[in-house]
Amino acid sequence: xxxxxxxxxxxxxxxxxxxxxxxxxxxxxxxxxxxxxxxxxxxxxxxxxxxxxxxxxxxxxxxxxxxxxxxxxxxxxxxxxxxxxxxxxxxxxxxxxxxxxxxxxxxxxxxxxxxxxxxxxxxxxxxxxxxxxxxxxxxxxxxxxxxxxxxxxxxxxxxxxxxxxxxxxxxxxxxxxxxxxxxxxxxxxxxxxxxxx
Amino acid sequence: xxxxxxxxxxxxxxxxxxxxxxxxxxxxxxxxxxxxxxxxxxxxxxxxxxxxxxxxxxxxxxxxxxxxxxxxxxxxxxxxxxxxxxxxxxxxxxxxxxxxxxxxxxxxxxxxxxxxxxxxxxxxxxxxxxxxxxxxxxxxxxxxxxxxxxxxxxxxxxxxxxxxxxxxxxxxxxxxxxxxxxxxxxxxxxxxxxxxxxxxxxxxxxxxxxxxxxxxxxxxxxxxxxxxxxxxxxxxxxxxxxxxxxxxxxxxxxxxxxxxxxxxxxxxxxxxxxxxxxxxxxxxxxxxxxxxxxxxxxxxxxxxxxxxxxxxxxxxxxxxxxxxxxxxxxxxxxxxxxxxxxxxxxxxxxxxxx
Numbered sequence: 317x318x319x320x321x322x323x324x325x326x327x328x329x330x331x332x333x334x335x336x337x338x339x340x341x342x343x344x345x346x347x348x349x350x351x352x353x354x355x356x357x358x359x360x361x362x363x364x365x366x367x368x369x370x371x372x373x374x375x376x377x378x379x380x381x382x383x384x385x386x387x388x389x390x391x392x393x394x395x396x397x398x399x400x401x402x403x404x405x406x407x408x409x410x411x412x413x414x415x416x417x418x419x420x421x422x423x424x425x426x427x428x429x430x431x432x433x434x435x436x437x438x439x440x441x442x443x444x445x446x447x448x449x450x451x452x453x454x455x456x457x458x459x460x461x462x463x464x465x466x467x468x469x470x471x472x473x474x475x476x477x478x479x480x481x482x483x484x485x486x487x488x489x490x491x492x493x494x495x496x497x498x499x500x501x502x503x504x505x506x507x508x509x510x511x512x513x
Numbered sequence: 514x515x516x517x518x519x520x521x522x523x524x525x526x527x528x529x530x531x532x533x534x535x536x537x538x539x540x541x542x543x544x545x546x547x548x549x550x551x552x553x554x555x556x557x558x559x560x561x562x563x564x565x566x567x568x569x570x571x572x573x574x575x576x577x578x579x580x581x582x583x584x585x586x587x588x589x590x591x592x593x594x595x596x597x598x599x600x601x602x603x604x605x606x607x608x609x610x611x612x613x614x615x616x617x618x619x620x621x622x623x624x625x626x627x628x629x630x631x632x633x634x635x636x637x638x639x640x641x642x643x644x645x646x647x648x649x650x651x652x653x654x655x656x657x658x659x660x661x662x663x664x665x666x667x668x669x670x671x672x673x674x675x676x677x678x679x680x681x682x683x684x685x686x687x688x689x690x691x692x693x694x695x696x697x698x699x700x701x702x703x704x705x706x707x708x709x710x711x712x713x714x715x716x717x718x719x720x721x722x723x724x725x726x727x728x729x730x731x732x733x734x735x736x737x738x739x740x741x742x743x744x745x746x747x748x749x750x751x752x753x754x755x756x757x758x759x760x761x762x763x764x765x766x767x768x769x770x771x772x773x774x775x776x777x778x779x780x781x782x783x784x785x786x787x788x789x790x791x792x793x794x795x796x797x798x799x800x801x802x803x804x805x806x807x808x809x810x811x812x813x814x815x816x817x818x819x820x821x822x823x824x825x826x827x828x829x830x831x832x833x834x835x836x837x838x839x840x841x842x843x844x845x846x847x848x849x850x851x852x853x854x855x856x857x858x859x860x861x862x863x864x865x866x867x
Contacts, residue, residue, distance in 0.1 A: 333596070337589070344585040345578070355847065356830040361588045369595050400829060441571030442578070460532070460569060461576025463839070476728055488523045491568060 321384035328371065329378045340368055343385065347392055355396050363395040444494040452487030459484050517555055525565035535569045537842070541853065647671040648689075658683070662703065665692040669724070690722040695737075707732075710768045710775070711747050714739045719760070730768040733780055734760040741766050741775060794832035794840070801826040801848070805861075808840065815859070822865035823848070 321342070327335035344364065351360030367388070371378065381387050445453060451473060458464045458472060470480040515528075525531045534544040552562060648654040648666045656672060657663045660683060666672055670689020678684070683703040695703045695714050705712045707723035712732050719739050722731040732741050739760045746756040758766045758775050766777045796804050801823045805816040826848055832840045841852045841859060850863025 340589060340592070341585065344588065345581045348581060348584060353846065356843075357584070358831050359829055361584060365588050365592050365595070368592055372596055441567055442575045445571055445575045456572050457576045457579070460526075460572045471727075485523070485527075488526055488568060491571070492522060492564065495564070495567065495571075 322381070325378065325381065325384045329375050329380075331375065333372070336368065336372055339384070343388060346385070347388060350389055351392055351396060354393065355400070359396060359399060360392075363392055363399055366399070367391055367395055441491070441495055444491055447494065448487055448490055452483050452490065455480060455483035456487040456491070517551070517558075520555070520558060520561065522561040522564035522568060525561060526568050531565065532569055535566045536573065540842075540851065642676045643673055644676055645671060645673050658685075660696050660698065660701075662693070662695045664694070667691065687721055687723060689724055690720065692720050706744065709743055709745070709770065709773070710741055710766075711744050712739050712741045728770050730770070731765060732760065733765040734762050737762070741768075743768065743773070743775065745773075796828050796830050796832070798827050798829060800824075801828060801844075804828050804830075804844065816861060817859065818861040818863075819865075823861075823863065824865075826866040 321339065324335045324339045324342075328339065347364055348357075348360055351363060354360075445456070448456070455469055455473065458469045459466075464472070466477050466480045466484075469484070470477045473480060473483070475483075530544060531548065534541060534548050539545065548562075552559060646654070646656050646666060648668055648670050651668055654666045656666055656674075658674065658678070659676075660678060662683070664672060664685075664687075667690040670687070670691060672685060672687055672691060674685040678701070681701060683698070683701055684706065685704070686706045688708070691705075693703075693705065693714075703714050705714075705721050707721045707730055708725065710723070710730050710732070712719070712721055714737065719732060719734040719737075722733075732739060740757050741760060742757045756775075758777050760766055760777065763780050764777060765780050766775050768775050794807070801818070802820065805818065809816055828844065828847060830843060830847060832843065841861075844850075845852050845861065845863070848861075848863045848866070850861050852859055852861045
């Protein structure tokens with residue numbers, strides 16, 4: 317699965333911009349989640365932007381690497397630190413220092429395992445979420461992701477508060493029904509991985 | 514007491530204490546304890562607990578992935594722009610900075626024009642020297658009165674008031690939502706007429722929300738005391754003694770149009786009481802003290818922490834558009850600290866910074 321990263325990397329080196337976008341789109345989520353462990357969303361986005369811009373601008377100097385992800389994670393971390401230090405000053409650091417190989421970072425393994433286990437566990441249920449009627453889907457997101465009150469959900473969906481409650485309730489029931497049909501296998505798998513308490 | 518014997522996964526998901534615990538395991542020791550004890554007491558509910566956790570996880574995951582996709586597109590658009598406009602120059606950083614600067618200036622110019630046109634609303638003057646302010650814009654609009662009071666008028670809201678208040682009373686009429694900050698004048702009470710209800714105050718700050726298309730009218734108090742009654746009662750002269758509801762800070766009254774009743778309650782969430790006053794919550798190299806103070810002020814909570822240990826901590830965070838607990842979570846993640854909520858206090862413990 318990681319092989320693909322490395323072949324994209326080589327294509328970028330030879331000047332293929334589509335590969336740059338593919339690599340970017342493939343890894344943005346992971347990089348973003350990793351970066352926001354250290355700093356604010358805005359700074360992470362700036363760092364990711366700068367990092368990919370440099371990859372492209374200095375593509376001829378890219379070294380072949382056995383793990384593109386590993387490179388990108390560590391580079392991003394350095395860049396966040398650098399951007400923090402060079403805050404409000406013109407950046408004068410030597411871009412090359414970014415590409416010096418660094419000693420293995422144990423947390424890197426964890427990140428990859430963590431995010432992939434997470435993906436496996438939620439992908440199915442999430443897919444079912446997308447099958448919900450649109451208003452139930454929205455109501456569930458507003459309630460549990462955006463943390464809106466029923467009053468606010470009612471406002472946004474232009475219904476009364478009771479209807480907002482009903483949308484959430486029905487959304488949950490339907491989602492549960494979907495999940496019960498096919499999740500049995502996954503439940504057993506996750507039980508062994510998931511630390512419930 | 515809830516009947517936990519019949520609790521299903523869905524009941525658990527809808528139980529705020531459960532959801533909070535499932536979302537932030539380990540962050541609230543009292544919840545850890547509670548749910549650990551709970552699952553021991555109801556061992557046959559284990560499957561429901563697992564299912565509830567999965568449901569919460571999936572919904573949150575979906576929300577997160579939507580958000581991620583948004584961020585991904587945003588950064589890609591920016592990157593695409595940088596890639597297209599920036600030649601492989603010898604001075605990449607300078608030109609990049611200049612590019613960013615000029616884009617920023619242009620954006621600000623365009624935005625301010627938009628804001629200027631959208632915000633300017635309409636102000637008209639009646640023959641009786643009544644002034645009407647209508648906020649048709651998308652951002653709140655502040656109206657100042659001659660007595661020093663002010664109101665932050667939310668979008669789609671309007672306000673009517675006399676140019677000069679009378680000797681005995683200051684009276685305004687509101688449609689929609691406003692955040693009032695009233696100058697103290699014990700001899701001249703301030704009245705807000707909001708459709709079916711009227712709020713009477715001496716000097717205080719509070720929110721009135723009365724949109725015609727909403728079933729309820731809401732008055733929430735931040736500071737001071739506000740008395741609220743229905744317009745009908747007020748005009749009837751022989752008002753029922755219980756017809757007036759007196760609110761103190763963090764209390765609210767809801768008027769139900771359907772039932773024509775006023776009911777008093779506590780403000781559920783420590784909502785951003787003066788959310789009307791748009792705060793950016795953007796901190797650059799800000800000492801922790803400053804960040805906490807601004808949260809304390811905005812939410813009316815007390816944040817307890819060791820100033821000595823944290824005196825070197827600075828934060829670079831943008832905390833806009835998220836609830837208080839989300840803000841605390843993000844700050845604590847950055848500081849490698851933990852927070853607990855005890856009554857109206859938030860206790861932050863952490864290792865401090867070098």
